[in-house]
Amino acid sequence: MTIAAPYAAAVAALVALSCPAASAQDNVLKAGVTRYDTHSKTSGLSTDPAVPTLAGSDAETGDATTVIVVYERLLTPSLGAELVLGWPPRIDARATGPLAGLTQQLGISNTVLSAKNVSPTLLVNYYFGDPANAWRPYVGAGVNYTRFSGIRSSLPVSKLTMSDSWGPAVQVGIGYAFARQWGMFASVARIWVESDVEAVVNLPAVPVPVTVRTTVDFRPWTYTAGVYYRF
Numbered sequence: 001m002t003i004a005a006p007y008a009a010a011v012a013a014l015v016a017l018s019c020p021a022a023s024a025q026d027n028v029l030k031a032g033v034t035r036y037d038t039h040s041k042t043s044g045l046s047t048d049p050a051v052p053t054l055a056g057s058d059a060e061t062g063d064a065t066t067v068i069v070v071y072e073r074l075l076t077p078s079l080g081a082e083l084v085l086g087w088p089p090r091i092d093a094r095a096t097g098p099l100a101g102l103t104q105q106l107g108i109s110n111t112v113l114s115a116k117n118v119s120p121t122l123l124v125n126y127y128f129g130d131p132a133n134a135w136r137p138y139v140g141a142g143v144n145y146t147r148f149s150g151i152r153s154s155l156p157v158s159k160l161t162m163s164d165s166w167g168p169a170v171q172v173g174i175g176y177a178f179a180r181q182w183g184m185f186a187s188v189a190r191i192w193v194e195s196d197v198e199a200v201v202n203l204p205a206v207p208v209p210v211t212v213r214t215t216v217d218f219r220p221w222t223y224t225a226g227v228y229y230r231f
Contacts, residue, residue, distance in 0.1 A: 028080070030185060032226020036089055037063045043215040045099065051203065051210055056226035057099035059112055061218060064089035068224060077131040082123050082140070088116040088149065093216070106204070109154040113197065115162055119146040121191065122167050137174045144169040144191045158209060159200035167192030175228065186225045193218040 004228040040061040047054055072082035093113035095103055103110040123142035129135070148162040173187030199212045 008130075026074040026230050028070075028072040028074065028082075028228050028230050030068075030072065030082075030226055030228040032068055032070075032182060032185070032224050033065065034068050034086060034222050034224040035063065035065050036091070037221045037223070038091065039219040039221070040093075041217050041219070046213050048211040048213075049206075049208065051206060052096050054102070055098040057095065059093040059095055059099070059214070059216075061091055061093045061216065064091055068226070070228075072125070078127045080125045080127065082125060084121040084123065089216070090114060090116050090119045090150070101177055103154065112156050113151075113153055113160075115148040115151040117146050117148055117191070117193075119144060119191075121145075121189075123169060123171060125171075125173075127175075134177050135174065136177075138172070138175070140171045140189075142169050142191065143167070145193075146193045146195075148195060153199060155199070156202045157199045158202065159198070161198050163196040165193045165195050167194065173224075181230045183228050183230075184226070187223075189222045189224070191220050191222065193220055 020058035024037050038061040042058055045054065045057045045059070066087045068084055070082050070084050072080045074080045091114070092111045095110045095112045096099070100110050102110065107206055109203055120142040121142060123140040125138045125140035127136050128137045129137070137206065144165075144167050146165040146167075148164070152161050153160055169189060169191045171187050171189035173185055175185040177183040194215060194217045197212075197214050197216060201212055203210050
């Protein structure tokens with residue numbers, strides 16, 4: 001069956017217009033390993049009532065490694081929206097100053113705070129270069145939500161809480177397509193995570209429970225590498 005010239009031209013134009021739209025509807029599933037490096041600082045420990053022997057105490061957080069899964073929807077050939085989910089890593093905070101000395105006196109671990117962080121992040125990415133290129137660098141920006149769970153302490157606490165955190169997130173990355181649907185990626189991200197910590201501690205030689213408060217600014221950088229599949 002043949003198609004008349006005007007109709008053939010219309011069909012060709014429709015196909016031409018639909019091709020970019022089809023490529024813009026790609027879905028991308030990523031999986032990788034992330035190194036979560038904290039560069040934390042705190043507001044210092046405050047106690048109520050005041051405990052002079054703990055003046056100058058603080059805590060520093062450690063790092064963690066976890067695995068992530070990312071779903072990305074390409075809105076255009078150069079623009080994508082992605083949701084990053086990871087297996088919650090456990091972040092430990094070790095006592096410093098007089099509080100570290102107290103943990104030694106009590107014969108307990110100086111890990112005075114430990115928690116898993118559930119940290120979904122939503123990002124919008126901009127990809128440079130032509131979609132047909134094997135190598136494509138990208139930049140992204142979005143928002144992170146972090147909720148802390150499994151919170152515990154080596155100190156004798158009767159109450160221990162950490163507030164949730166909302167903050168911006170930015171990333172730079174690069175992807176390499178080694179097949180039509182498969183590829184590799186690597187990225188570096190900066191996330192803003194801050195939490196108010198409050199604990200009620202029963203300290204020796206203090207006749208009443210002591211409320212300890214601080215704000216932890218985790219200031220994490222994440223380093224991720226993995227593979228992706230387009231469908």
